[in-house]
Amino acid sequence: MKNLLNKKNLVSLVLLVIIFFVFDYLIKARILTPYYRTVLYWMGIYIILSLGLNIIIGITGQLSLGHAGFMSIGAYSAAVVLASNPTITGLFIGMGVGIVLTMIVSFIVAMPTLRLKGDYLAIATLGVGEIIRIVILNMTITNGASGISNIKMLMSWPLLFGFVVLTIFLTNNFKQSAIGRACIAIKEDEIAAEAMGINTTKYKVMAFMFGAVLASVAGSLFATTYYVVKPETFGVNTSINILIIVVFGGMGSLSGSIISTIFIGFVNMALQPYAEMRLISYALVLIIVMIFRPQGLMGAKEVALNVLPDFKSFFRKKEKSS
Amino acid sequence: MKKLISLLALTLLVLSGLTACTSTPKTIKIGLNLELTGEVSVYGVPEKKAAELAVAEINKAGGIDGKQVELVIYDNAYDTAKAVENSQKLIQEGVVAILGSATSAPTMAIGPVALESEVLTITPSGTNAKVTMNGDVVNPFVFRACFIDPFQGLVLANFASDNLSAKKAVVMGSNSSDYAKDLASIFTTQFTANGGEVLSDVFYYADSDTDFSAQLTSIAALGEFDVLFVADYAARAGLIINQARATAGLETVAIVGPDGFESPDLNDLAGGASNVNNVYFSTHFSTIVDNAKVTSFIAAYTASAGEAPSALSALAYDAMYMLFAAIDAAGTDPVKVRDAMKATTGFEGVTGTISFDALNNPVKSAIVVQLTNGEQTNAVIVNP
Amino acid sequence: MTQFIQQLINGLSIGSVYALIALGYTMVYGIIKLINFAHGDIFMFGAYVGMVAITTFKLNFFAALIVAMAVTALFGVIIERVAYKPLRKSSKTAALITAIGVSFLIQNGTQLIMGANIYAFPQIIANQYFDVYGVRINLLQLVIFFTSIILMFILQFIVKKTKLGRAMRSVAVDKDASVLMGVNVDNTITITFAIGSALAAAAGIMVGLYYIKIYPFMGFAPGLKAFVAAVFGGIGIIPGAMIGGFAIGLIETLVAGYGSTLYKDAVVYGILILILIVKPSGLLGKNVKEKV
Numbered sequence: 001m002k003n004l005l006n007k008k009n010l011v012s013l014v015l016l017v018i019i020f021f022v023f024d025y026l027i028k029a030r031i032l033t034p035y036y037r038t039v040l041y042w043m044g045i046y047i048i049l050s051l052g053l054n055i056i057i058g059i060t061g062q063l064s065l066g067h068a069g070f071m072s073i074g075a076y077s078a079a080v081v082l083a084s085n086p087t088i089t090g091l092f093i094g095m096g097v098g099i100v101l102t103m104i105v106s107f108i109v110a111m112p113t114l115r116l117k118g119d120y121l122a123i124a125t126l127g128v129g130e131i132i133r134i135v136i137l138n139m140t141i142t143n144g145a146s147g148i149s150n151i152k153m154l155m156s157w158p159l160l161f162g163f164v165v166l167t168i169f170l171t172n173n174f175k176q177s178a179i180g181r182a183c184i185a186i187k188e189d190e191i192a193a194e195a196m197g198i199n200t201t202k203y204k205v206m207a208f209m210f211g212a213v214l215a216s217v218a219g220s221l222f223a224t225t226y227y228v229v230k231p232e233t234f235g236v237n238t239s240i241n242i243l244i245i246v247v248f249g250g251m252g253s254l255s256g257s258i259i260s261t262i263f264i265g266f267v268n269m270a271l272q273p274y275a276e277m278r279l280i281s282y283a284l285v286l287i288i289v290m291i292f293r294p295q296g297l298m299g300a301k302e303v304a305l306n307v308l309p310d311f312k313s314f315f316r317k318k319e320k321s322s
Numbered sequence: 323m324k325k326l327i328s329l330l331a332l333t334l335l336v337l338s339g340l341t342a343c344t345s346t347p348k349t350i351k352i353g354l355n356l357e358l359t360g361e362v363s364v365y366g367v368p369e370k371k372a373a374e375l376a377v378a379e380i381n382k383a384g385g386i387d388g389k390q391v392e393l394v395i396y397d398n399a400y401d402t403a404k405a406v407e408n409s410q411k412l413i414q415e416g417v418v419a420i421l422g423s424a425t426s427a428p429t430m431a432i433g434p435v436a437l438e439s440e441v442l443t444i445t446p447s448g449t450n451a452k453v454t455m456n457g458d459v460v461n462p463f464v465f466r467a468c469f470i471d472p473f474q475g476l477v478l479a480n481f482a483s484d485n486l487s488a489k490k491a492v493v494m495g496s497n498s499s500d501y502a503k504d505l506a507s508i509f510t511t512q513f514t515a516n517g518g519e520v521l522s523d524v525f526y527y528a529d530s531d532t533d534f535s536a537q538l539t540s541i542a543a544l545g546e547f548d549v550l551f552v553a554d555y556a557a558r559a560g561l562i563i564n565q566a567r568a569t570a571g572l573e574t575v576a577i578v579g580p581d582g583f584e585s586p587d588l589n590d591l592a593g594g595a596s597n598v599n600n601v602y603f604s605t606h607f608s609t610i611v612d613n614a615k616v617t618s619f620i621a622a623y624t625a626s627a628g629e630a631p632s633a634l635s636a637l638a639y640d641a642m643y644m645l646f647a648a649i650d651a652a653g654t655d656p657v658k659v660r661d662a663m664k665a666t667t668g669f670e671g672v673t674g675t676i677s678f679d680a681l682n683n684p685v686k687s688a689i690v691v692q693l694t695n696g697e698q699t700n701a702v703i704v705n706p
Numbered sequence: 707m708t709q710f711i712q713q714l715i716n717g718l719s720i721g722s723v724y725a726l727i728a729l730g731y732t733m734v735y736g737i738i739k740l741i742n743f744a745h746g747d748i749f750m751f752g753a754y755v756g757m758v759a760i761t762t763f764k765l766n767f768f769a770a771l772i773v774a775m776a777v778t779a780l781f782g783v784i785i786e787r788v789a790y791k792p793l794r795k796s797s798k799t800a801a802l803i804t805a806i807g808v809s810f811l812i813q814n815g816t817q818l819i820m821g822a823n824i825y826a827f828p829q830i831i832a833n834q835y836f837d838v839y840g841v842r843i844n845l846l847q848l849v850i851f852f853t854s855i856i857l858m859f860i861l862q863f864i865v866k867k868t869k870l871g872r873a874m875r876s877v878a879v880d881k882d883a884s885v886l887m888g889v890n891v892d893n894t895i896t897i898t899f900a901i902g903s904a905l906a907a908a909a910g911i912m913v914g915l916y917y918i919k920i921y922p923f924m925g926f927a928p929g930l931k932a933f934v935a936a937v938f939g940g941i942g943i944i945p946g947a948m949i950g951g952f953a954i955g956l957i958e959t960l961v962a963g964y965g966s967t968l969y970k971d972a973v974v975y976g977i978l979i980l981i982l983i984v985k986p987s988g989l990l991g992k993n994v995k996e997k998v
Binding site for chain 3: 359360361363364367527528530531532533535536540543557564568569570591592593
């Protein structure tokens with residue numbers, strides 16, 4: 001543990017504290033109006049979503065199009081619990097319920113579908129996302145098509161900041177852990193990885209479940225930010241939007257996902273009045289990036305993610321004990 | 323280090339964005355937060371056109387209190403998150419009140435924002451009963467210009483029993499909206515209470531469906547009945563009319579539906595006007611109701627929008643004029659505007675005479691229209 | 707019993723549409739192993755072209771059908787040349803992501819140009835029906851059914867008996883070897899896209915005529931179901947796409963007629979996942995893969 005208190009980690013800790021208090025001040029002083037605050041929340045939630053998807057697509061190389069489905073599980077769990085217990089405790093309980101449900105569902109989904117290769121997997125997960133949506137649409141507890149409204153708004157800067165930092169920390173360590181490296185090996189060459197003695201199915205399932213859980217957490221935060229959840233919010237288009245962010249930032253680059261989310265957040269804000277042009281330009285970006293720079297903005301490189309405290313040992317130990 | 327720089331850049335960008343939005347107080351700003359793209363833009367777009375017409379008219383007449391009215395228009399694309407962001411942005415830009423959204427779900431997302439920032443929003447056509455509610459109590463900052471679904475369900479059930487002398491009915495509806503579900507259940511309850519019989523459970527389908535032949539075949543197999551109640555919008559109701567008329571046993575049965583039937587495309591979607599016979603629907607506004615106000619609205623709207631007005635444009639037009647009246651009475655303080663709005667009584671609009679009840683719903687009459695060969699041939703006014 | 711037969715007929719007519727779309731999926735997949743995610747949107751594009759041909763240019767049904775098929779074939783070729791060809795050497799993931807981008811682009815481009823609202827497809831063939839022993843058959847149902855059967859036989863003939871077909875099959879098996887054997891790989895792939903897109907346009911017009919409603923996002927659900935159909939029958943196999951299309955149509959109709967409409971889509975997607983797990987090569991798939 002003593003290597004945790006090195007100079008690098010201290011610097012990053014100080015940085016985080018400064019960022020936290022700067023934004024905290026901006027919000028408290030109402031310099032950031034409610035609208036900009038909501039944009040900030042959007043960015044935070046989508047950072048969590050894109051990091052989760054990047055674990056699945058970028059690190060492990062498994063194309064999943066069902067991310068919004070897992071997001072909806074978290075969103076609805078939080079919404080249902082918050083209806084009876086509209087406190088921060090309620091939010092955490094709801095989030096916990098969402099995480100457990102997501103782990104169960106993603107495990108059931110992952111076991112068979114991750115045996116499939118590349119594009120089949122994409123379509124299968126797309127189907128799974130649709131099935132989740134249809135089930136939610138027809139359940140009573142989720143209030144069917146009209147969804148749940150009047151959800152208690154509990155989102156705040158400290159809450160968002162906490163979850164975003166935690167996510168960055170967890171995903172960064174996942175990537176650098178033995179599991180992460182196994183996943184990268186699977187992405188590069190599954191057969192070779194298997195030959196090296198990596199249990200490919202196990203690691204693929206782990207990565208998939210980890211990404212799905214992050215989506216679920218982001219979903220819970222989404223529910224408490226936007227007052228209303230309804231099934232359409234979590235359709236294929238949302239999955240594709242997250243995919244666009246990940247592809248644009250660079251598959252495999254966590255910092256790329258973060259930068260790309262922030263960038264797209266600003267673009268969304270600027271192009272607000274031109275909704276159709278916005279969607280068209282995203283589609284074009286997706287195609288052009290794939291043709292001319294398939295590795296995305298950042299490739300698999302990272303920028304300065306090591307400013308975060310590095311708890312590599314945490315995952316390594318776990319790996320040994322398992 | 324680069325992360326720090328990028329975050330600082332982010333902060334600067336946000337701050338620079340803030341300075342850009344100071345407003346000139348010379349005009350009165352009204353925000354529109356509507357579905358202008360996406361699947362339900364058919365409802366948002368005519369409302370935008372009607373709002374623009376109303377603003378053009380009032381500005382031509384000298385504005386309100388000598389001030390010109392300016393519209394600030396944002397598209398929420400039927401996305402609840404966008405609807406929240408839009409209303410926050412509108413309020414930040416200093417609007418006096420918001421008109422929106424056309425459908426219920428985004429309006430329910432706007433509601434809490436309106437309440438929090440104390441700027442009223444009025445939905446022209448969000449008929450869900452919960453729209454004006456904040457949990458179990460009324461949300462004082464949400465109003466609507468249309469009647470609500472439960473009322474519509476009652477009107478249609480009574481119309482089927484009394485005017486069509488129906489004894490047996492079958493109910494169909496989309497499972498993808500409260501609209502259809504509420505209407506289906508209220509119609510069923512009231513029709514049964516009137517002594518009628520509803521055969522089988524509600525036949526639910528999904529919004530994305532285009533093939534209803536399987537269900538219609540099952541419905542025809544239930545035996546003879548008098549009324550097929552279709553709780554849905556024209557996009558699917560038209561297809562159902564077409565496919566029902568091609569199903570053995572359903573060629574002539576009366577088809578009754580809610581205000582969602584109203585659309586310029588209904589006849590085309592139903593495979594031609596010749597299929598649209600013995601079809602009835604309730605609405606807020608009918609062009610065949612004789613009224614000077616209605617006639618001049620039809621002329622003005624047709625001239626400015628290039629198409630005939632529908633109930634949606636009429637409701638948005640009325641909502642705008644109610645806002646004008648409230649602003650005229652109270653000035654530009656949003657809270658005073660909301661108080662003036664609440665006090666609206668006997669407002670004469672193109673969709674009838676409007677006063678607000680305790681739950682901010684207008685007390686007004688409904689019209690049930692009959693379609694023969696695709697044309698409105700008969701209109702019955704049903705009072706609350 | 708009458709009701710059951712009626713439901714079978716309903717199922718076969720929607721199944722024919724899936725089959726027509728599935729043929730395009732299967733051909734493209736067979737030759738370049740790409741799931742053309744945008745295929746459903748090409749189908750939508752075809753329906754719009756057909757509508758414009760009829761309403762704006764006042765063409766009759768057959769002229770409109772041919773124009774729509776030709777324009778859409780060209781459209782498919784452009785997509786292939788611009789978006790997919792540069793990626794032929796890239797990973798499958800990259801190609802699929804591009805296909806998703808193309809799909810998004812077509813949908814939103816159509817929305818920008820034509821508006822988001824629903825159009826009613828002009829009804830140029832009057833719908834008539836015949837009652838046979840209490841079972842009702844629509845003229846349009848017959849048209850759709852026989853069009854898809856005939857097109858399938860033509861395709862099968864092209865692939866099995868013509869020089870072009872041999873080229874397609876050889877490209878499917880081994881691109882490099884085909885080049886050595888004098889096959890123009892690029893042109894063969896382009897022609898495959900053209901044929902697949904033309905079939906999708908035919909399906910688009912059929913759907914327009916029969917179901918009337920057309921809108922920018924109409925391609926998504928039928929496209930996905932057609933893909934399920936292609937996988938069901940064995941992707942890459944032409945009769946498989948046909949059988950898969952009919953099977954999915956029938957399953958969907960029977961679930962809607964006797965179970966709940968609400969879950970019919972979920973059942974179809976469930977079938978997809980089940981097949982992919984149990985027999986990924988599909989109903990007609992063999993160990994030695996037969997392609998295109």
